[in-house]
Amino acid sequence: MRVSELANSLNTTPDTVRYYTRIGLITATKNIDNGYKFYNQSAQQRLKFILSARQLDFSVQEITSILSESDQGHSACPLVREIVEQRLAQTEQQFQAALMLRDKLRNAIHDWQSKPDKAPTGQMICHLIAGGFDE
Amino acid sequence: MRVSELANSLNTTPDTVRYYTRIGLITATKNIDNGYKFYNQSAQQRLKFILSARQLDFSVQEITSILSESDQGHSACPLVREIVEQRLAQTEQQFQAALMLRDKLRNAIHDWQSKPDKAPTGQMICHLIAGGFDE
DNA sequence: CTTGACATATGTCTTAGACACAGGTGTATG
């Protein structure tokens, strides 16, 4: 299959497939006539795995490690478990960060409700932001 | 003041100051002897504003627009209000995304609790991830 | 054969700084 056919079959974009091909995560044969790449079913299987792992927010680098492990005949499961645990912890942090930012933005909007717009002075660019927020 | 002195005075890093200088957000004079950059109080004021806006997750590009508006003597407040509203909406989305990812990861860990590790087959790289999650 | 619509490969671009490198500066010592 060609790049778009493969991409469509797994609901992703040709650019994504090309990227994974470029960095060697999936392989393709090259048509000598026109230089087009052709992917076999094995590549499709592999791409399916990659996309699933990306859904869990695994980085491409992590997936590379997993596939490398697997390619050597070893079980990648321990590595996968480790990554998913660590990703959960990290997501928890992002979650809290988003929460705090949301509050900060809400406060800003609320506090600014009653304040007028002003032209900048040499001292102040925009009095709404002025000095700072959480310091 | 030199780059580190300015950075320390506002609790940021020299690299950050250099970056803003490089893209022209703040300006500095150049010592001819050694090429070192020198910043005046106006630059400090400007940097303070930039850092405050970054705290609200404004992009550097957005801040560039705001400063440009302000530099022309116009009030940047309307633009600031607009950006903060839009950033709030976007943060809400990130918030929901983090929430969903967290659940997905928790489910994965839970579902995998009882499953053993397996060596890869030609068909399957890691049976834990196997086919997919939210499709 | 040619036109036009679509597909492809390759190279460049993106964010917001972090990091590596080579050289400058300043001060405590010999």
Added chain:
DNA sequence: CATACACCTGTGTCTAAGACATATGTCAAG
């Protein structure tokens, strides 16, 4: 004075994960 060593500086390069631009290739209709 010279030297050693710790710290500072500017410039150039690198990052993640594709998106986008460009030049070329393909294929069916006319």
